[in-house]
Amino acid sequence: MREEIFTAPWIAAWRARLDGSETYKRVAADWETTLVVAAGDRAAFLDLFHGACRGARVATDTDRTSARFALGAEPEVWEELLAGRLDPAAAVMSGALRVDRGSFVALLPFVAAARQLLAEAAEVEASFSRARRSG
Numbered sequence: 689m690r691e692e693i694f695t696a697p698w699i700a701a702w703r704a705r706l707d708g709s710e711t712y713k714r715v716a717a718d719w720e721t722t723l724v725v726a727a728g729d730r731a732a733f734l735d736l737f738h739g740a741c742r743g744a745r746v747a748t749d750t751d752r753t754s755a756r757f758a759l760g761a762e763p764e765v766w767e768e769l770l771a772g773r774l775d776p777a778a779a780v781m782s783g784a785l786r787v788d789r790g791s792f793v794a795l796l797p798f799v800a801a802a803r804q805l806l807a808e809a810a811e812v813e814a815s816f817s818r819a820r821r822s823g
Contacts, residue, residue, distance in 0.1 A: 690813045690814060690815040691812070691813065691814065691815065692730075692814070692815050692816075692817075693727060693730065693763065693766060693770075693814045693815065693816055694725070694726070694727055694730035694731055694732045694746070695730070695746065696745070696746050698732075698812060698814060699732045699744050699745060699746060700744065701812040702732070702744060702808065702809050702812050703734075703741045703744035705808040705809070705811050705812060706740075706741040706744075706805070706808050707740060707741055709804070709808050711804055711807075712739060712801070712804045712805065712808055713739035713740070714739065715739075715800045715801045715804050716736065716738070716739045716798070716801035716804065716805070717738055717739045718738070718797075718798075719736055719738065719739070719798045719801045720736065720737050720738055721736050721756045721757060721798075722734070722735050722736070722751075722754070722755040722756050722757070723736060723755055723756070723757045723758070723759070724747045724751055724752050724755040724757070724758040724759070724789070725758075725759050725760075725766075726747070726752070726758065726759070726760040726761075726788075727760070727761060727762065727763045727765075727766050727816075728762070728763065730746075731746070731747035731751070731752060731760075732744065732745070732746065732747055733745050733746070733747040733748070733751040733755060734805075736801075736805075752789075753789075755789060755790075756789070756790050757787070757789055757790035757794075757795065758787075758788040758789035758790065759785055759786065759787060759788065760785075760786045760788045761779065761784060761785045761786065762784075763816045764816070765779060765784045765785060766816065767814075767816050768784075769785070769806055770806065770809055770810040770814060771810070772807075772810060775803075776799075776802055776803060776806060777799055780792050780795075
């Protein structure tokens with residue numbers, strides 16, 4: 689079943705994918721961060737710790753201001769990212785994916801982990817229709 693992106697059921701499925709992925713565990717073994725990803729007014733908060741996802745939920749206002757990194761984009765950009773038609777680094781460089789908190793330079797050592805994070809998200813069936821209307 690397709691869940692709307694960045695809703696509680698979709699985020700729970702994403703976390704399950706991350707925690708079940710040996711590839712993610714390997715490429716994110718050195719990554720320890722908190723991350724908010726947003727499409728309009730919808731956002732997910734992830735607590736990432738050395739290849740595990742210690743927490744994942746709909747982001748609160750506090751999460752948006754306290755996470756080490758916050759990335760934002762229009763729903764159409766997330767759709768392109770999750771479909772693999774847009775590379776996350778290229779999306780940041782073009783401005784389609786914004787680094788709203790933290791810095792792109794600080795993310796560079798973890799590009800492989802970030803790509804795998806998106807690859808796991810891509811395996812969760814997502815709908816973008818309401819995100820487009822609400823964002």
